[in-house]
Amino acid sequence: MILVKFDKEIKGTSTVEKYKEWIEFESYSLNVSRHVQVQGNDRDVGQAFISEFLLTKGADKTSPEFFIQSLVGTAFDSATIVVLHAAGSSKTSQELLQITLTKPVVSSFSTQCTANNRPTEHLSLNFINIKYKYVHFDGDVNKGSVEKSYDVFAKA
Template identity: 35%
Template sequence: MILLKFATQIKGTSTVAGHTDWITIDAIQMGVGRAISVSGGGTDRDTSNPSFSEISLTKATDIASADLFMQAVCGKSLGKAELHFIQTGGQDKKQQVFLTIELDSPIISSYSVSSSGERPTETFSINFTKISYKYDSFTGATVVTGTPKKWDLEANAVY
């Protein structure tokens, strides 16, 4: 399960404990890459700065849809965004957040809807200035908290 929350309130349909009213996401696509070239006849390689894609999210149309559409139209920062990837596990079968992605200054840069007669599906993209990526692992009831890996796209540096 993937859930999304913005600092600027956009109400979703989640009823998961600790994530009430978060936006339920069906799919995510994101990436980072860099150009790498071999220089001259040597064995050294030159690398460029990282290039981040916007984060593309897909979900069923719901109570958040009109607000997401309007944010794409207005192009204003939503403050912060949090994506939580949740699994059910442990002896008590509790919901556990195993992956957290945090975004600074998220702006919805695109929004589209598609349907073939059933409930429409929407896809929207988020542009951001900073990203934090953290994975937590679980062994039974024990949580091994990961260290967030953070990158500032504007400064092109770890923060």
């Protein structure tokens, strides 16, 4: 399960304890790449490029807000994305991944629908800093976490 909360009050439909009214998403995508040129015995490694954070969800009560945000371009202070998974014998929801974006802006909003289906929406978030935290589990036992961050402006 992918849940997102923005610092601005945008109430979603999540009923998960600790994440009530967070926004439910179906998928996300983030890409990092760099140009690497090999010539003879030399390899030139270019600067890294990080994509915008792409999110996909079904239309819901947050749809009009994201539509407007894509038009006005106002930055939020932050957005927190969590990925939950069912762990251990009790199958309780555990936070496996947490990604925090600083100053995200809805840079793109698109919606599509086919007959007799719920509309699907795609959002792109541009950001200036990303914090990426992974929590390791052995069954339902938390074995610790690893966290890294990257500043887009400082490139570090």
